[in-house]
Amino acid sequence: MKTTCPYCGVGCGVEVKAPDQPVSGDLQHPANFGRLCVKGSALGETLSHEGRLLWPQIHGERVSMDQALDHVAQGLRDIIDKHGPQAVAFYGSGQLLTEDYYTANKLVKGFIGAANIDTNSRLCMASAVVGYKRAFGADAVPCCYEDIEQADMVVLVGSNAAWAHPVAWQRLVQAKTDRPEMQLVVIDPRRTASCDIADLHLALQPGSDSALFAGLLNWLNENEAVDETMLPHLANVETTLEACKAWDLATVAVACQLSEHAILSFWQRFAAQPRVLTLWCMGINQSQTGSDNNNAIINAHLLSGKIGYAGAGPFSLTGQPNAMGGREVGGLANQLAAHMGFSAEEVDRVSRFWNSPHVARQPGLTAVNLFNAIDRGEVKAVWIMGTNPAVSMPEGNRVAQALARCELVVVSEVSARSDTADLADVLLPAQGWGEKNGTVTNSERRISRQRSFIAPAGEAKPDWWLLAQVAQRLGYTEAFAWQHPSEIFAEHAALSGFENHGRRAFDISALAHITREQYDQLAPVQWPLNDRAPTGTARLFADRRFFHADGKARLLPPAIPVKTLTSSHYPLLMNTGRIRDQWHTMTRTGNVPRLMQHYDEPFVALHPHDAAAHGLSQGDLTRVQSALGWWSGRVVIDSGLVRGQLFIPMHWTRQFSAQANVDGLVAAHCCPDSGQPALKQTAVRLQPLRPAWQGWLFLPEVITPQPVLYWSRAPQQGAQRYVLAGEAQAEDWLMQLPTMQELQWQQARAGQQLHMLGWRNGRLMCAFYAAPWLPEIDHGFVARAFTETPSSPQQRHVLLGGRLALGESQGRTICSCFGVGEVAIRRAIVQGCDSPAALGAALKCGTNCGSCIPELKTLLATLRVAQ
Numbered sequence: 001m002k003t004t005c006p007y008c009g010v011g012c013g014v015e016v017k018a019p020d021q022p023v024s025g026d027l028q029h030p031a032n033f034g035r036l037c038v039k040g041s042a043l044g045e046t047l048s049h050e051g052r053l054l055w056p057q058i059h060g061e062r063v064s065m066d067q068a069l070d071h072v073a074q075g076l077r078d079i080i081d082k083h084g085p086q087a088v089a090f091y092g093s094g095q096l097l098t099e100d101y102y103t104a105n106k107l108v109k110g111f112i113g114a115a116n117i118d119t120n121s122r123l124c125m126a127s128a129v130v131g132y133k134r135a136f137g138a139d140a141v142p143c144c145y146e147d148i149e150q151a152d153m154v155v156l157v158g159s160n161a162a163w164a165h166p167v168a169w170q171r172l173v174q175a176k177t178d179r180p181e182m183q184l185v186v187i188d189p190r191r192t193a194s195c196d197i198a199d200l201h202l203a204l205q206p207g208s209d210s211a212l213f214a215g216l217l218n219w220l221n222e223n224e225a226v227d228e229t230m231l232p233h234l235a236n237v238e239t240t241l242e243a244c245k246a247w248d249l250a251t252v253a254v255a256c257q258l259s260e261h262a263i264l265s266f267w268q269r270f271a272a273q274p275r276v277l278t279l280w281c282m283g284i285n286q287s288q289t290g291s292d293n294n295n296a297i298i299n300a301h302l303l304s305g306k307i308g309y310a311g312a313g314p315f316s317l318t319g320q321p322n323a324m325g326g327r328e329v330g331g332l333a334n335q336l337a338a339h340m341g342f343s344a345e346e347v348d349r350v351s352r353f354w355n356s357p358h359v360a361r362q363p364g365l366t367a368v369n370l371f372n373a374i375d376r377g378e379v380k381a382v383w384i385m386g387t388n389p390a391v392s393m394p395e396g397n398r399v400a401q402a403l404a405r406c407e408l409v410v411v412s413e414v415s416a417r418s419d420t421a422d423l424a425d426v427l428l429p430a431q432g433w434g435e436k437n438g439t440v441t442n443s444e445r446r447i448s449r450q451r452s453f454i455a456p457a458g459e460a461k462p463d464w465w466l467l468a469q470v471a472q473r474l475g476y477t478e479a480f481a482w483q484h485p486s487e488i489f490a491e492h493a494a495l496s497g498f499e500n501h502g503r504r505a506f507d508i509s510a511l512a513h514i515t516r517e518q519y520d521q522l523a524p525v526q527w528p529l530n531d532r533a534p535t536g537t538a539r540l541f542a543d544r545r546f547f548h549a550d551g552k553a554r555l556l557p558p559a560i561p562v563k564t565l566t567s568s569h570y571p572l573l574m575n576t577g578r579i580r581d582q583w584h585t586m587t588r589t590g591n592v593p594r595l596m597q598h599y600d601e602p603f604v605a606l607h608p609h610d611a612a613a614h615g616l617s618q619g620d621l622t623r624v625q626s627a628l629g630w631w632s633g634r635v636v637i638d639s640g641l642v643r644g645q646l647f648i649p650m651h652w653t654r655q656f657s658a659q660a661n662v663d664g665l666v667a668a669h670c671c672p673d674s675g676q677p678a679l680k681q682t683a684v685r686l687q688p689l690r691p692a693w694q695g696w697l698f699l700p701e702v703i704t705p706q707p708v709l710y711w712s713r714a715p716q717q718g719a720q721r722y723v724l725a726g727e728a729q730a731e732d733w734l735m736q737l738p739t740m741q742e743l744q745w746q747q748a749r750a751g752q753q754l755h756m757l758g759w760r761n762g763r764l765m766c767a768f769y770a771a772p773w774l775p776e777i778d779h780g781f782v783a784r785a786f787t788e789t790p791s792s793p794q795q796r797h798v799l800l801g802g803r804l805a806l807g808e809s810q811g812r813t814i815c816s817c818f819g820v821g822e823v824a825i826r827r828a829i830v831q832g833c834d835s836p837a838a839l840g841a842a843l844k845c846g847t848n849c850g851s852c853i854p855e856l857k858t859l860l861a862t863l864r865v866a867q
Helices: 065-083 098-112 126-136 146-150 166-178 209-222 228-233 237-244 249-256 260-272 290-304 323-329 344-354 367-376 396-405 463-473 485-497 516-520 608-613 730-735 779-784 793-801 822-830 836-843 853-866
Strands: 002-004 013-015 088-092 117-119 153-157 183-187 200-202 276-280 313-316 381-385 408-413 426-429 438-441 446-450 572-577 603-606 621-626 629-637 645-649 682-689 693-699 710-716 719-726 744-750 753-760 763-771 813-815
Touching: 002 446, 065 088, 065 381, 065 408, 065 426, 065 463, 088 098, 088 367, 098 117, 098 323, 098 344, 098 381, 098 438, 098 463, 098 485, 117 367, 126 290, 126 313, 146 166, 153 260, 183 260, 200 260, 209 237, 209 249, 209 260, 209 290, 228 290, 249 260, 260 290, 276 290, 290 313, 323 438, 323 485, 344 485, 367 396, 438 485, 485 516, 603 608, 608 629, 629 710, 693 730, 693 779, 710 779, 719 779, 730 753, 730 763, 744 793, 753 793, 813 822, 813 853, 822 836, 822 853, 836 853
Parallel strands: 088 117, 088 381, 153 183, 153 276, 183 200, 276 313, 381 408, 408 426, 572 645, 603 629
Antiparallel strands: 002 013, 438 446, 572 682, 603 645, 621 629, 621 682, 693 719, 693 763, 710 719, 744 753, 753 763
16 A cells, blocks of 8 residues: 655655555655655554544543534534634644645635634745745745755755655755765754755854845845846846845845855855755744745745756745645635635635635634634634644643633544643544545645555544534535545645636646546646646746746845844743654654654753853753743753754653643744744743752553653653652652552662662552662663563562663664664774764664764764764
């Protein structure tokens, strides 16, 4: 069975031979040609029913599916009748399939009659949408992944692609290996794994990207690097160039806090190379000037003519597997449907196609405004699908409080517990990956199939089915009478071509009459896909014809960079983002033990000088505080940061740690054009935590620990492991947990160290290791004892010690694909392995997805210096 990965926007093809066998990459899929990252490789380990939402619930009580759907429909009807359609909102996800998105959008905008449907893609790609639409007249990514192999120079801006888009990154690594003359410029405040093969790294001041690219445009104009043949195809050139004159080399250097030499080197390289591909992601988009940042990049490609041919163009990397599909159907509140907006002509067109007189006539509430309206009591019902806004939204604590007060909160989810699901009035069990059947669109406009290959868990249903059933109960039976997702896709395709006549970029009308059999066999294909392009389209704008009415692209004047608002009270600047092995809020990846090995608890990365200034060392605990709240986690020293800046991952939630929701610290400041929140720059301060004790707690099931200074959970094979820090006596704290008093205890004390094992009927029920410092134990050895019970007193005594007498801890896991730890890698280096290839031959590390290779190189360099 061939299907598609449900993680990032690369859109890798996956092959599944059997549900109980490891998945593999699809060798024929054009996005990955068989490659998978560690998350994709571990997909088979996410198919368990453990933690799944298996049946509908109303106020925490199990009910039948009909009862739940009746309750939702009646609740929506009552609120609409009393307060009007604007009192209802839907909030979707880039995890939804296109068919799910289409159904939700049609219901809300076409029949309820309000446009209050937005999505977590607002947090990822909304600024890119605005940038493309303003420049090209359409939300149309002009490039494809083949351009990575064909570029002379790749510019990577605001993206740690090595961790966030690993398979696309590996294509880039392979291309540079095959053609060493190919250049890579990385523009990022942090030195990340993506700098590993960079020819030039510009560690610019956060938020100054638009200044760098405005200066580039000015320099191109002043140094005869403008493509004169492109000028007839461009509008607003003079106004934009005049505005960019202020950004000379010296001014840009001050704004970006870079040397003039480094900036000039980048500009000269950009001008000299005929095939330049710029890739960008959240560092550009998640900004108060996000839309203008996008246009600053696109400006440079348009004026230099580096667009519309192989190896060149402005290429926004999509964050989620179907954020692009959501953009196609109109899943954002400021879109109507199929790349149409809210002009009278477009509303009329969609009304006639859907045969509905109630089509929304104006944009709805974007994400931040939507939850603000819930907070004010203006939106009284919200249906949240496949996302966790109580964690992922800025000011997440206020979002959670708003949802707790909302009259009707419906959540359709795969997980029984999440920070958002815990706030729901109605929980609807949705099908997960492997159960769902539909389509997704990746960053390069390539539509691929997600196919079902296992039976649904419990009573789980497709999101489109849940939505359609509620729509029918609201009285819209005929418009939502589909029996199969292929019928929804065919309608979506037909709408894309309806009265299009080449005026809209998105057109897949060649699939408007697709049969169920053809849908089942649909191969990956890039849009536009119509009579003029019956086999799809790899690149756009080769003819230099754009989608504005005059056929021209637009240049836009640059933004003024937003000044960072650090102060004496909050002197540090916090950046947030993804790490290699986790995805979003960990509802899927957090339950896979090997994906929790690389980083197994929330951490803050600090520059060595900042750590020292606060009395902090590697592994210490600290709080990070903003004006909105605080976060707690462990310190990681990172010399790749600029002094005064820190980095915290976005992933941890209250399901996994006590106080690690980093977006709760971020104010809801947005780009005024896209509504996308600025999640990358928050002023904070540090407060070291000095616990009386730290320890490890292993249990057979998930609990929420009693109040303690710090805790974080990571699943192990056979057990749940908690890392803890407290102020009271460790033993007293442990005995407050439920059922602990009922166990038979075995314990050992050595000075200030305490080790305890709790038994019931010969089975291990608890293992606890505490000391004033964090004890060193063998976690795999302890976890195995929950499934392989020690049979002799001697074995139990060894377990009480926390590690095999002759055993050795593997240290932090570096290669999650093969479980290779830092200790083994260091030993292999000392024994003569002098390259990542040699380490791979000896230990297999770095030979699957390659994401750990930058860390292998760092260890190699560190030990060379030490020797």
